[in-house]
Amino acid sequence: MQELLRVEDLTTHIFTPAGVVRAVEGVSLRIRPSEAVALVGESGCGKSMTALSLMRLVRPPVRILGGRVWFKGRDLLALSEAEMRMVRGGEIAMVFQDPMTFLNPVFRVGDQVAEAICIHQGLGRRAAEAGALEALRHVKIPAPEAVVHYYPHQLSGGMRQRVLIAMAVACRPALLIADEPTTALDVTIQAQIMALLSDIRRELGSALLLISHDLGLVAEYCDRVYVMYAGEIVEEADVFGLFKGPQHPYTAALLKSSLNIDHRVAAFEAIEGQPPNLIAPPPGCRFHPRCPRAFEPCSRSAPPVVTLEGGRVARCWLHEDGR
Amino acid sequence: MQSRFLTYLFRRVLQAVPLLLLVVVITFLLVHAAPGDPVDVLSGQMETAPEYREQLRREFGLDRPLYVQLGRYVAKVTSLDLGYSLRYRVDVFDLIMSRLPATLLLMGTSLVLSSAIGILLGAFAARHPYSAADNAATLVALAGYSMPVFWLGQLLLLLFALNLGWFPTQGMASLRAPAEGWGRAFDIAHHLALPALTYSVYNLTLIFRLTRARMQETLAEDYITTARAKGVSEGAVVFRHALRNALLPVVTVIGLTFGFMLAGSVLTETVFAWPGLGRLMYEAIMARDYPILMGLFIFISSLVIVANVITDVIYALIDPRVVYK
Numbered sequence: 001m002q003e004l005l006r007v008e009d010l011t012t013h014i015f016t017p018a019g020v021v022r023a024v025e026g027v028s029l030r031i032r033p034s035e036a037v038a039l040v041g042e043s044g045c046g047k048s049m050t051a052l053s054l055m056r057l058v059r060p061p062v063r064i065l066g067g068r069v070w071f072k073g074r075d076l077l078a079l080s081e082a083e084m085r086m087v088r089g090g091e092i093a094m095v096f097q098d099p100m101t102f103l104n105p106v107f108r109v110g111d112q113v114a115e116a117i118c119i120h121q122g123l124g125r126r127a128a129e130a131g132a133l134e135a136l137r138h139v140k141i142p143a144p145e146a147v148v149h150y151y152p153h154q155l156s157g158g159m160r161q162r163v164l165i166a167m168a169v170a171c172r173p174a175l176l177i178a179d180e181p182t183t184a185l186d187v188t189i190q191a192q193i194m195a196l197l198s199d200i201r202r203e204l205g206s207a208l209l210l211i212s213h214d215l216g217l218v219a220e221y222c223d224r225v226y227v228m229y230a231g232e233i234v235e236e237a238d239v240f241g242l243f244k245g246p247q248h249p250y251t252a253a254l255l256k257s258s259l260n261i262d263h264r265v266a267a268f269e270a271i272e273g274q275p276p277n278l279i280a281p282p283p284g285c286r287f288h289p290r291c292p293r294a295f296e297p298c299s300r301s302a303p304p305v306v307t308l309e310g311g312r313v314a315r316c317w318l319h320e321d322g323r
Numbered sequence: 324m325q326s327r328f329l330t331y332l333f334r335r336v337l338q339a340v341p342l343l344l345l346v347v348v349i350t351f352l353l354v355h356a357a358p359g360d361p362v363d364v365l366s367g368q369m370e371t372a373p374e375y376r377e378q379l380r381r382e383f384g385l386d387r388p389l390y391v392q393l394g395r396y397v398a399k400v401t402s403l404d405l406g407y408s409l410r411y412r413v414d415v416f417d418l419i420m421s422r423l424p425a426t427l428l429l430m431g432t433s434l435v436l437s438s439a440i441g442i443l444l445g446a447f448a449a450r451h452p453y454s455a456a457d458n459a460a461t462l463v464a465l466a467g468y469s470m471p472v473f474w475l476g477q478l479l480l481l482l483f484a485l486n487l488g489w490f491p492t493q494g495m496a497s498l499r500a501p502a503e504g505w506g507r508a509f510d511i512a513h514h515l516a517l518p519a520l521t522y523s524v525y526n527l528t529l530i531f532r533l534t535r536a537r538m539q540e541t542l543a544e545d546y547i548t549t550a551r552a553k554g555v556s557e558g559a560v561v562f563r564h565a566l567r568n569a570l571l572p573v574v575t576v577i578g579l580t581f582g583f584m585l586a587g588s589v590l591t592e593t594v595f596a597w598p599g600l601g602r603l604m605y606e607a608i609m610a611r612d613y614p615i616l617m618g619l620f621i622f623i624s625s626l627v628i629v630a631n632v633i634t635d636v637i638y639a640l641i642d643p644r645v646v647y648k
Contacts, residue, residue, distance in 0.1 A: 057551055081557075089554035096552075101545035106567050106643060116553040151643040167553065 003070070004207050005031040005054070005175055010067035012046075012053045015060075019279035023049045025231040026067075031175065036201070036208040038218040038239070040254070041228035044275055047211045048097075050228070051177050055092060056084050072174070090120035093168035095197070097180040099160035103152035109163045110136070110148025113170055120171040135166040139196060158189040165197060172204050179211045194221060215258045219243060227251045230276050230286040236313040247314040249293045285317065293318060328639070335635055339628050346624040347400050350617050351393050359611050361385065361409055383409070396617075405618035410610045415618035419600065425495055426592070426599030428511075430584055432519045437527035438577055442570070445534025449569075450561055452539055460531070467528040472587055476521040476594035483517060490517050493596035518595040522587065526580055533576055537569040544568070571642055578634025582627040 012024035024046045031037045039047050052058050054069045056076065069076040076087060093116075096102040104112060113132035117123055123131065129148070136144035139162040152160055161181065168176060178197060182190035198221050201208050212218055218225055218239065225242050227235040227250065235248040246252040253271045273290040276282055282289050288298035297303075297317045306319040362376050362385065380386040384395065399406065405415035448457040484492040491497065495514050496507070541547065542565050550564040588601030596602065600619060607615035639645040 052548075055552060057548060085554045085556060087554075088552055094552045096545065096549060098545065102549045104546040104550065104564055104568070106641065107564075108643075115550075115555065119554045153644050164549070167549070 002032060003030050004033045004035075004072065005029075005209075006068075006070040007050075007054055008068045008070070010050065010053055010069065011065045012049055012058060012062060013065055014049075014062045016279075021278045022231050022281060023062075023278060024053060027228070027231075027233055029226050029233065029236070031207050031209060033174065034202075034205050034207055035224065036198075036210065036222040038210045038212060038222040038225045039228055040212055040215065040218055040225060042213060042254075042275060045228045046231040046278075047228055048179050051094070051179050051209065051211055055088055055094060055177070057088075086120065089116050089168075089173075090171050091173055092175045092177065093171065093173035095161075095164055095168045095176065095178040095181045098184045099157055099164055100184065102164060103160055105152055107151070108148065109150055109152060109155065109160075113148075113163065113167045116167050117170050131170060132166075135170040136163070138169065138200065139163075139166040141166070157185055158193065161185060161189075161193050162196070165193070165200070169200050169204060169206075173206055175207045175209065176201055177209045177211070180213070181210075182214075182217070197221075215243075215255065227254065230281060231278055232286060232315065233313075234287065234315045238310070238312075241310060241312060247308060247312060247319065248316050249291045249318070250287050253290075253292070285315075331639065332636060335632050339632055342628055343621075343625055344397070346628075347397055347621055348393065350620040350624070351396050354613055354617050354620075355389065355392075361611055361613050363611075400621060405621065406614035408612055408615050410607075410612045410615075415614050418603070418615065419618055419622050422598060422600050422603045425597060426585075426588055426601065429515065429518055429522060429592070429597060429599060430581075430588065432515060433523040433526065434577070434581070434584065436519065437523040438530055441527045441530030442534050442566075442573065445531045446538050446561060446566060446569075448531070448535045449538030449542060457535075461535075464528040464531050467524045468532070470524065472521060472525060473590040473594050475524060476518070476591055479517050479521055480594065490514075495598055518591050518597050521594070522584070522591045525587070526584065529580065530573060530577065534569060534573055537572055538565060541565045541569040567641060571638065574638055574641065575634060578630055578637075581630040582623075585623045585626065 007027060007029045010024055010027045014021040014023050027046070027050055029037070029039070039050065041047050049058070049062070052062075053064050054076065056064070058064060064077065067077065071087070071092065076084065079087070103109065110129060110132045113135050114125070114128040117128040117131040117135070118125070121128070121131070133144055133148055136147055141147050141159060141162050147155070147159070147163075152163070155163065161184075165181075176197075181197060182193050185193060194217060197208075208222070210218065210222055222239050224236070224238050226233050227242075227248065229250045235242070235246065235251045237247070242251065243255065246255055250271075257270055271290055272292075276286055276289070282299070284297070284299045284301050285291070285294075285303045288294040291298065295317070297320075303315050303317045304320055305313060305315045307313050308319060361383070362379050366376060366379060377386075384392060387395075396406075403416055405419070407413070408415055408418060411418060444460060448460050451457050480492060484490045491514050496510055497514075538561075542561070544565075547560060547565055550560050555564065585600070588599060589604050590601070591597065592599045592601035593605045600623070603615065604619050606612075607619065
């Protein structure tokens with residue numbers, strides 16, 4: 001299986017005065033060229049931190065402690081800062097969560113898009129501006145000739161998100177990371193933005209890493225799913241298999257807690273308890289205090305990572321026999 | 324956009340007019356409320372004949388009711404006639420104009436110097452927060468910020484002028500220096516060094532501390548992450564993406580400092596015998612020379628108001644979110 005990105009044992013901790021937060025602990029994942037992969041989990045489980053780590057965008061007090069990020073045969077964590085800069089925005093681009101705060105308020109949106117083109121395609125100012133106009137047209141912004149001269153505050157949330165997408169796809173990246181790209185938008189706009197992102201990705205042949213807690217989006221737009229809990233990947237599956245038969249109790253609980261239009265229930269089932277404090281995570285399996293199926297070994301030692309039928313993976317003691 | 328900006332500019336200038344008028348009235352009333360009789364000074368503070376004192380009062384219009392004096396004063400000020408110095412017997416406006424270049428040179432030098440160095444150091448310190456260099460700079464800045472200007476000036480004078488003899492002790496030019504060309508420019512710069520340094524310290528530390536704090540906040544903003552994710556180099560992230568945002572409040576403060584600097588010029592110029600407006604004010608206070616004092620207050624207030632208008636305009640130019648209304 002040819003891979004575009006292979007993350008091995010990525011570990012990122014946050015060094016706070018209160019202690020070390022083990023935000024990302026030994027995360028491994030693979031993305032094939034042109035594949036759409038989802039990373040799902042509840043808020044604070046380390047999804048965004050994983051994305052920022054593989055882009056090497058974390059700043060102190062956050063530090064990447066170990067692991068490898070193989071991308072097109074190179075370990076990104078071993079590159080020099082200058083080499084890494086050419087990867088960022090060029091070969092791997094990111095679309096962020098909140099279009100209100102991720103655009104620079106004092107620069108015209110055209111210039112912000114043109115900057116990425118300038119850096120990665122070595123074009124002059126004039127050519128980069130033409131490229132920016134093209135990119136804005138590509139994301140279906142109405143009247144792009146006028147919008148290039150606008151400042152972010154003159155645009156609506158949906159338009160700003162389109163600008164962020166234009167910035168990300170302007171240099172035809174091989175991998176597009178979208179970190180909750182629709183969370184800050186109206187529901188009607190969300191659908192438009194996701195459809196746009198998906199169309200452009202297919203057209204460019206880019207792979208997608210979609211970070212989300214919206215299982216509906218994941219089901220619609222992704223091929224494979226990684227489920228993350230408390231800094232660890234707990235399950236990996238193709239999207240159909242995951243929704244049909246979750247192999248980890250956390251995935252099962254996550255699916256049950258989301259509303260389903262076909263099986264209307266009186267109240268949705270929340271997962272008992274709170275996500276663990278990652279300064280002192282629970283011993284053994286990090287999910288065991290909230291797990292309805294926890295048994296004797298769960299609190300004692302870390303569960304094995306078991307490869308199941310069809311290449312699926314689950315990190316759970318329930319599957320120990322399957323090894 | 325262009326015409327909207329010009330309208331905005333025009334309105335800001337127009338708004339300054341009533342403010343200036345108010346300054347004139349307040350200045351007049353304040354000075355008259357202060358104790359002391361100018362006639363004492365005019366007559367040489369000796370026992371003089373009451374007839375002579377009466378004649379002086381009439382001659383300078385001091386015998387008229389207050390509102391008449393005020394009305395005449397406002398009318399004259401609006402035609403740039405700030406009156407006649409009681410002591411020097413020259414036109415106050417001319418006197419102020421003759422002293423203005425020295426003060427502008429001193430203020431301009433230290434404003435440019437302290438802003439440029441303060442912003443650069445602040446940006447650098449924010450990139451390396453809590454490093455040894457940052458901690459040292461913060462400590463020095465705190466000391467500089469707390470030090471009284473006149474005391475600092477005297478210490479600098481003692482060390483660099485008297486003990487080491489590197490710089491002249493007072494004035495703006497030596498008698499024996501060339502009267503023109505580079506020789507004169509160098510001579511003035513030599514005299515300028517110590518007072519400009521003294522004058523800059525407070526400002527520099529203020530701007531340094533503000534820039535550092537604002538820069539640290541700005542570097543944590545989401546759009547900085549966007550810039551880094553685009554592959555923008557660290558230098559461009561700091562000096563293009565962050566600095567312009569961080570500087571918005573700094574520009575406001577630099578504008579406000581202008582007024583403080585004019586007030587501070589009294590101390591610095593007195594310590595270094597710098598022939599500018601500050602020392603003129605000191606001399607006028609000592610001589611109870613009301614026309615000079617009032618003229619200076621009004622002139623300096625006008626400068627501050629103009630500086631504020633300029634600040635607003637610059638702010639509007641660098642922050643596109645400012646609404647012109």
